[in-house]
Structures are given as C-alpha cells and as structure tokens.
Amino acid sequence: MKAVVTGGTGFIGSHVVDLLQKKGYQVAVIDIQPPGVFWKVPTGVEVLEMDVATEECEEFIASYQPDAIFHLAARASVIESIHNPHEDARTTIDGMLRVLEGARRANSKKVVFSSTAAVYGNPSVAMPIGEETMIGPISPYGSSKLAAEYYLRVYRELYGIDYAILRYANVYGPRQGISGEGGVIAIFSKAAIQGKTLRLFGDGGHTRDYIYVADVARANLLAAEKDGSFVLNISTGTETSNRELIDYIQAVAGHALDVSQEPERPGDIRRSALAPANALSTIGFKAVTGIRAGLEETYRWMRDWVHHV
Template structure:
C-alpha cells in the first residue's frame, strides 16, 4: 500500500469521521477540515490533524495549497433536503461555492484525486427506474440534489482542465453509528433517539415510501477502494433493494423491545416515493458490494446509540 496524505472535509461528521478513521487505520496521513456546524469534535479520530475551518473560507484554501494533500475526500455539505428546499441560496453557497473553493485550492495544492460524497437518493428523481443505474438520467427534484449534480459537472471540468482525477460516489441512504438525524437518511437516527428517550416516533405519511438503506461500514469500504482506483468514475453505492419506512420503524421497535407502535403524521410535501440504486458498476470497477444486511446494520446502530445515550 502507498501511504498517502489525505484531507477529509466534514471529517467530524457522521460519514466523514468513519472514513477518516479507516484511512488512519490503513496507515495514511489524515487531516480533517470541519466547521462543526453539524459535526462533533469527539467524532474526530485519534491521530488525525483537525482544523475547525469552513470549506468556503480562505483558511481552508490556504491550508490546502500549503499542505498539498495527494487526495481530497469531500464529505462536508449542507445535507438537509428540507433546508435546501426552504433556502436554495444557502444550499448553493455551502454545496456549490464551498466545493469550488476546495477545487480551486486543490489545483494550487497539486491534489491528484478528489473523491466526492455525492447523492444517489436525491439524484435520479421519481421518474427513474428502480433501482436506478448511473446511465439513467439524473433529474434531481430538490436543490440539494441539483447542487450535488452541479458539483459532479464541475469535477469533470477540473479533470479536463487541470488533470485532477474525479471519483463521484453516489450514496444511497446511509445509516449507522454517529448519525445525527439530519439529511435524507436521518430517519433511522431520529427513530432510535425517540425510542431511547421514551418518546413517540412519528412516521411521515403512510410509511410506505421506500429508500435504499446502506450501512456506513459499507460506505467506508467504497472510499477505501476508490482511493486505489486510478481512473475517473461515477459510482452508485447502495444495496439495490427498497425498504419502506414502516418496516424500518417495526424493525427498530423489535430490536429495542419498545411497546410504542407506529404513529403516522402528515406526508412531507414533495417527498420522493421510491428510491434504490443499482451498484453493478461499483462491483465491476471497484470490486465493491454491500456486506452488512439491514437487520445486522440496524442492530449495530442501536447498540452504538445505546452506548452513547448512557454516556450523556
């Protein structure tokens, strides 16, 4: 294995901290940039350099051009679909302009490769086949998905003009330890937190809307494989299966031994009805496939939340 110098943006957050941890365990040198707007400093893995910078800032730009990481792994984002709908300008400032600040710095810092945490769940829209493949038309229906697609296009530009290798990982709905309940996949964390607090979780609408839930450990594996991939590429990272929200509720209720049955609230306006990703290309090119099934993943997640809950 070649030891690399890697910058992880959003490395104090849910997914980014797991990814940074895995890079350190593999022997790489890791720095983290995270403004802690949603991340937590206690998520930062031991051994990583930590800088509490905003990705839009001059501090981040200057750090990248001087530290000169070989790889930029970009997870920092405004990740709430609902916030993006309510405030598209804020979403674009964080997700598009923030990314461009990183990419411009990457050129000056001689970064060789950018691995981008894109979205699969919000990328294809309700008109796409289920499961959707990378060749299917991307028609995101919310500003969050639109911004992610725009950043993917900018990565193509930086590859063509400056030779920076782009790898775009389109995540399905990621769940697991350290999740904070924000974003598209936050329903798992929200339900667990409510159950542990002895409060009633509420299902939006009939609960039959589906998502492709992928465990964070499998996301980590995709990033490790992308680190070794030498070409440009766009890859769906999901299980290919649909699970409805009511099923998630009932499985968590069973794992936690709760007597609180399902309670339904209003449907969220504009919520996508079905979503799942075909990850055949990731298997073919990266050698990636999901390893953790839903019950095992939910059980691991519940155990981690219980441990953190006891430490409060």
C-alpha cells in the same frame, strides 16, 4: 499517502477518517465544526476548524499537498437547502471550487466527492436507479451537488485531476444525528429508546435504500485507490419500507413501539433504490452489512449516546 477530509468531523466523514488513519494515511480534517462528543479524533489526525468555501481552505490544501481529497463538507439536508438555498450553494459549489483550486495547486491526484441520490430527483424509471438515468434534481441540495459534480468533470478535462463521484443512497449508522438527509433510522431509534411515539408519515410503504456507514467509508477508500475517474452509486440496491424498519427496530428494542400514522408529506419520494452493480465492477465495492445487523449496531450505539444525538 496524504489525505484531506473535508466535513471530517461529521457523521460519515469521521468514519472515513478512522478508516484512513487505520490504513496508514496521514490525514488532515477541514470542518467548520469541532469534533462532537461521540467521536474521539484518532492519534496523529490534525483537525482544522475552517470553512471549506474560503480562501483559507484553498491555501491550506495547496500547502498541505494531499495525494487525495475526500470532500464531504456540505449542509447535508434537503429541507435546509429549501429554506436557505444560498448557504447550501455557497458551501457545496464555492466549497468544491476551493477544493479543486487547492487540488490543482497541490498537484493532487484525486478528489472523492460525496454526492447523493438527490441528483436523480424523482425519475420515472424502474428501481433500482442506474447512474446513466436522466438526472433532474428537485431540490436546491440536489442541484448544487449536481453542479459540483460538473466542476469535477471540468477540472478533469482542464487539469487532469481524477474524480470519484459517489452518489450515496440513505446512509445510517453510529454517530448520525437526527437531522440530515438519511436520519429516519436515527429518529426512529431515538424515539424507541426514549419510549416516545414514532411519527410515521404515510402508510408505511415508502421505501429507501439504506446503506451502513462503515460500508460507505470503505467505498471512499476503494474509490481513492482505483485509478481513473468515475461516477458510482454507493448503495445496496435493496428497498426497505418504513413499515419494515419499524418491525426491525421493534425486534431490536424487544418491545412494541407506539406509532402514530400521519398524513403523507408532500414531495416525499415514494420509492428509492440505487443500482450497485457499477460500484462492484469498477472499484470492487459491495455493501456487506445487512439492514438488521446494521440496525442492531446503530441501536446499541444510540442507547449510549441518546442524550447527545
């Protein structure tokens, strides 16, 4: 099996590449950034420094003829999308069209797309949020991801290319930097290791659904290998509050952390968790790494790489 991974030198993408290579896939990576210091590109994996939203990218996919495309390239930040909505849209929407046109010309069978909980916005429904929930993004990032999801549906109708839309909860784990969508565990761990004060916005009651990166990589593989088209939350369904996170990190660090409580940030969603049941029934995916075990792995990794993150 041949695969292209866009965004493959990034945090989640590099874990997807490692897993695909281990499973015997022939892999080519498209990313605008070269691999960082903490990821060793596996043997046989080709890395092309290329902008996903370009004709060059489409041409490459058309000629490489992958069976599946794992499309992760994005400016993965809500805040950045508010400051620079054009660049966010260019990467996510033009990027999706380049991927889809490449897939059409290559007769690829499937596109696995990294989407996000941000497509749901701030819904007034009970947690955890199901995939059928009325969607209403409240950021340029969520809007462009939702638009990209619709292009996948259109190309399924027009050309029969199957899609797997994977809406991730907050992903964390080794190789995550301190910016980006789900970086709070990386930010807290880095501060704990460097003996700095942790900045806690609000009363500590804000919750997120944290999913470990190795589980997310496995979900990508399962989604690619299952026939058909589907939209799935990739999540644990469990909420962890900032206060709990701090307690867990203190336990892993083995010392008390200095925490400064600051005013709640406007627009910060108070609670978030995504229902994981459809991922289990559709592709047999269940997250297996609990928050404590995942945090320990992340913290251990962070200790070695703290000056590069």
